[in-house]
Amino acid sequence: MSKHCLMVGAGLSGAVIGRMLAEAGHRITVVDARAHVGGNCHTERDAKSGVMVHVYGPHIFHTDDAEVWDYVNRFAAFRPYRNRVKTTSQGAVYSLPVNLHTINQFFGQTLRPDEARVFLEGKADTSIADPQTFEEQALRFVGPELYEAFFKGYTIKQWGCQPSELPASILKRLPVRFNYDDNYFFHKFQGMPEEGYTAMIAKILDHANIEVKLDTPVSRDVAQDYDHVFYSGPIDGWFGYSLGRLGYRTLDFERFDYQGDYQGCAVMNYGDVEVPYTRITEHKHFAPWESHEGSVLYKEVSRACGPDDIPYYPIRQVAEKSMLADYVALAGQETNVTFVGRLGTYRYLDMDVTIREALDAGRAFLKAAQEGSAMPAFTVAPL
Numbered sequence: 001m002s003k004h005c006l007m008v009g010a011g012l013s014g015a016v017i018g019r020m021l022a023e024a025g026h027r028i029t030v031v032d033a034r035a036h037v038g039g040n041c042h043t044e045r046d047a048k049s050g051v052m053v054h055v056y057g058p059h060i061f062h063t064d065d066a067e068v069w070d071y072v073n074r075f076a077a078f079r080p081y082r083n084r085v086k087t088t089s090q091g092a093v094y095s096l097p098v099n100l101h102t103i104n105q106f107f108g109q110t111l112r113p114d115e116a117r118v119f120l121e122g123k124a125d126t127s128i129a130d131p132q133t134f135e136e137q138a139l140r141f142v143g144p145e146l147y148e149a150f151f152k153g154y155t156i157k158q159w160g161c162q163p164s165e166l167p168a169s170i171l172k173r174l175p176v177r178f179n180y181d182d183n184y185f186f187h188k189f190q191g192m193p194e195e196g197y198t199a200m201i202a203k204i205l206d207h208a209n210i211e212v213k214l215d216t217p218v219s220r221d222v223a224q225d226y227d228h229v230f231y232s233g234p235i236d237g238w239f240g241y242s243l244g245r246l247g248y249r250t251l252d253f254e255r256f257d258y259q260g261d262y263q264g265c266a267v268m269n270y271g272d273v274e275v276p277y278t279r280i281t282e283h284k285h286f287a288p289w290e291s292h293e294g295s296v297l298y299k300e301v302s303r304a305c306g307p308d309d310i311p312y313y314p315i316r317q318v319a320e321k322s323m324l325a326d327y328v329a330l331a332g333q334e335t336n337v338t339f340v341g342r343l344g345t346y347r348y349l350d351m352d353v354t355i356r357e358a359l360d361a362g363r364a365f366l367k368a369a370q371e372g373s374a375m376p377a378f379t380v381a382p383l
């Protein structure tokens with residue numbers, strides 16, 4: 001029997017789940033508080049320069065998941081794109097992630113891979129047997145010089161605290177390469193949608209059984225009007241922040257324009273703590289197949305998220321996880337709501353993981369509907 005479902009959020013989570021249910025014959029309403037679809041992946045052409053701007057920060061699509069890759073290619077033409085990031089640190093420009101070029105340039109050496117491994121082992125602080133903090137982890141594996149230049153200042157600016165206060169898990173595998181590969185991601189599939197993410201998500205939402213309402217913030221009481229709700233907004237927001245606010249970092253993007261090519265690459269990090277921003281992105285380099293004289297740039301500054309700011313990165317330290325556990329318990333008492341996506345589950349999720357989880361959530365709903373069983377509050381445990 002056809003059901004009427006509400007998707008709160010027209011980002012990837014709401015769009016992908018909504019599309020699957022619509023194709024199975026259900027009636028779908030998608031609402032978003034914002035004036036556009038696409039959620040945080042939203043892209044928009046700048047009227048003056050024609051540059052495709054990644055409005056909520058740069059988004060590069062990368063995945064090992066063949067089903068997800070096939071899925072996005074159904075709705076957008078993808079162009080090849082390699083994310084090659086540079087960093088300005090202590091008065092010089094280096095290549096990231098730290099690779100053989102970075103090491104040789106930084107230490108004024110001409111080391112081959114095996115020599116570089118031995119060289120870095122000589123720098124590492126082997127007295128740290130079981131690294132507990134981000135700082136110990138970095139010192140244990142790359143030593144003080146590379147830590148200071150490439151990890152310390154950036155991390156302080158990004159997280160607003162000392163690396164010695166952050167868990168080692170943030171730096172689980174130190175991204176150091178003993179070759180000249182400067183492709184930022186390891187994944188098999190990588191690319192950019194030719195016409196941006198918003199066009200792709202609009203196409204996912206383009207189905208006869210889907211109705212989209214923009215500029216429509218909703219709250220918990222709407223749930224009674226629908227057979228089921230998939231909620232991709234902040235989990236604490238659904239409950240009116242009754243147990244407090246989960247901590248996030250937000251980002252300020254200071255836009256500036258330029259005639260020509262400002263920095264010669266899409267992303268330039270700034271490792272020094274004295275520079276207030278973490279990176280500058282030059283959006284036209286995300287679409288190297290296009291040609292624009294004008295340029296749009298974002299200086300990115302990270303800070304604590306206030307009640308009126310956009311939540312970007314969940315903090316997920318001990319205090320936040322404890323509050324999250326209480327919200328998860330409340331969510332478990334809802335009868336027709338499933339919490340999905342980066343905000344609904346309070347996790348950092350790349351786009352491919354978001355799509356994977358949305359496909360799985362959609363399938364779980366179709367199975368439950370067929371069997372007449374209840375749909376759980378979560379299809380992925382947030383804790």
Ligand SMILES: Cc1cc2nc3c(=O)[nH]c(=O)nc-3n(C[C@H](O)[C@H](O)[C@H](O)COP(=O)(O)OP(=O)(O)OC[C@H]3O[C@@H](n4cnc5c(N)ncnc54)[C@H](O)[C@@H]3O)c2cc1C
Nearest residue numbers: 009011012013033039040057059060218233341342350351
């Ligand atoms: C700075 C930054 C850079 C990133 N870069 C990459 C990258 O390079 N590659 C990558 O794979 N991933 C990247 N990501 C991750 C990517 O943004 C997410 O995977 C994706 O946005 C998750 O989609 P979502 O639908 O779960 O959430 P969102 O995109 O946040 O969508 C949720 C939507 O719900 C709406 N909403 C919330 N509450 C309500 C309400 N009460 N009523 C109505 N509407 C509501 C919001 O307005 C929003 O549009 C990045 C994330 C950040 C923060």
